[in-house]
Amino acid sequence: MTVPDSSVVTPASLPEASRLGQFYALTKPRVVQLIVFCALIGMVLAVPGIPAWHDVQLALVACAGIWLVAGAAAAFNCLVEQGIDAKMRRTAWRPTARGQLSSPQTLAFSAGLCALGSWILYVWVNPLTMWLTFATFVGYAVVYTVILKPLTPQNIVIGGASGAMPPVLGWAAMTGSVGPEALILFLIIFLWTPPHFWALALYRVEEYRKAGLPMLPVTHGNEFTRLQVFLYTLVLFPACLMPFIFKMSGWLYLVVAVLLSLGFSAYAWLLWRNYSDALARKTFRFSLIHLSALFATLLLDHYLL
Numbered sequence: 093m094t095v096p097d098s099s100v101v102t103p104a105s106l107p108e109a110s111r112l113g114q115f116y117a118l119t120k121p122r123v124v125q126l127i128v129f130c131a132l133i134g135m136v137l138a139v140p141g142i143p144a145w146h147d148v149q150l151a152l153v154a155c156a157g158i159w160l161v162a163g164a165a166a167a168f169n170c171l172v173e174q175g176i177d178a179k180m181r182r183t184a185w186r187p188t189a190r191g192q193l194s195s196p197q198t199l200a201f202s203a204g205l206c207a208l209g210s211w212i213l214y215v216w217v218n219p220l221t222m223w224l225t226f227a228t229f230v231g232y233a234v235v236y237t238v239i240l241k242p243l244t245p246q247n248i249v250i251g252g253a254s255g256a257m258p259p260v261l262g263w264a265a266m267t268g269s270v271g272p273e274a275l276i277l278f279l280i281i282f283l284w285t286p287p288h289f290w291a292l293a294l295y296r297v298e299e300y301r302k303a304g305l306p307m308l309p310v311t312h313g314n315e316f317t318r319l320q321v322f323l324y325t326l327v328l329f330p331a332c333l334m335p336f337i338f339k340m341s342g343w344l345y346l347v348v349a350v351l352l353s354l355g356f357s358a359y360a361w362l363l364w365r366n367y368s369d370a371l372a373r374k375t376f377r378f379s380l381i382h383l384s385a386l387f388a389t390l391l392l393d394h395y396l397l
Contacts (some may be wrong), residue, residue, distance in 0.1 A: 105233035111206075118182075123166060130277075130281065150216075154261075154265035163201070164202045165206075165232045167198055169237050218268050232255070235254070245306045245308040248308075257278065259278060259281070273338065283331050289371075290308055291376040292322060325360040333346065
């Protein structure tokens with residue numbers, strides 16, 4: 093753990109609201125919001141037509157349980173990577189990196205969230221959803237964070253399976269099973285993750301090198317990483333069309349999916365041919381728009397069919 097400098101307030105002197113804010117920050121709210129949103133897409137698509145009130149109640153409870161376990165995984169990630177986070181400008185503000193929260197506090201917080209979320213999912217949703225969500229926790233917090241991330245430049249590819257699970261969790265919550273439609277949504281996020289994250293890693297490469305993490309731009313260089321980003325967007329393109337091909341959506345989704353995928357591929361092509369940090373940032377930001385807008389359109393199109 094890093095020792096806080098003189099400008100950092102110690103935990104003992106913090107007012108209660110500030111301490112709660114620190115614990116909340118450990119859950120990586122923006123990331124968890126996207127996770128819950130993707131899970132909600134799986135829930136909505138699993139229910140034909142307008143959902144009944146009991147479906148809405150079940151979805152709300154499932155979202156709460158998934159949010160808690162996802163927040164627990166994020167907090168555990170902050171605990172494991174507090175030394176690395178302190179070396180990177182993007183993450184140095186985290187309470188664990190600044191020494192504002194101790195390791196026992198963070199571990200207890202993570203364990204409490206995971207236990208509560210798992211209990212909610214097991215009792216009020218179904219055991220399958222609980223076990224899949226817990227497996228996702230282990231996949232991200234342990235397999236990716238502890239094992240893959242510090243050992244291999246393919247960490248984000250292999251570990252991306254955990255990040256692609258939310259729609260599967262949502263589908264399982266509403267149906268008690270995992271259908272092929274859920275696996276299509278899983279595939280989209282799984283293929284989207286590497287170009288999204290490598291675009292970020294390109295302009296943060298020196299921070300990853302300083303932290304000693306074997307991210308692809310560090311181990312294989314800038315040009316090779318840019319090519320991989322572009323190739324992944326090409327593979328992602330047809331995957332984004334699969335909801336239409338398998339009649340999960342209509343023409344509205346198809347048009348938006350084509351436009352978004354063309355845009356992502358265009359950014360990746362420009363990044364490959366003429367690199368700049370500014371363009372890498374734009375590519376990263378567009379990747380967020382790509383996934384959010386894609387799934388939002390899938391949601392809208394579901395009710396227009």
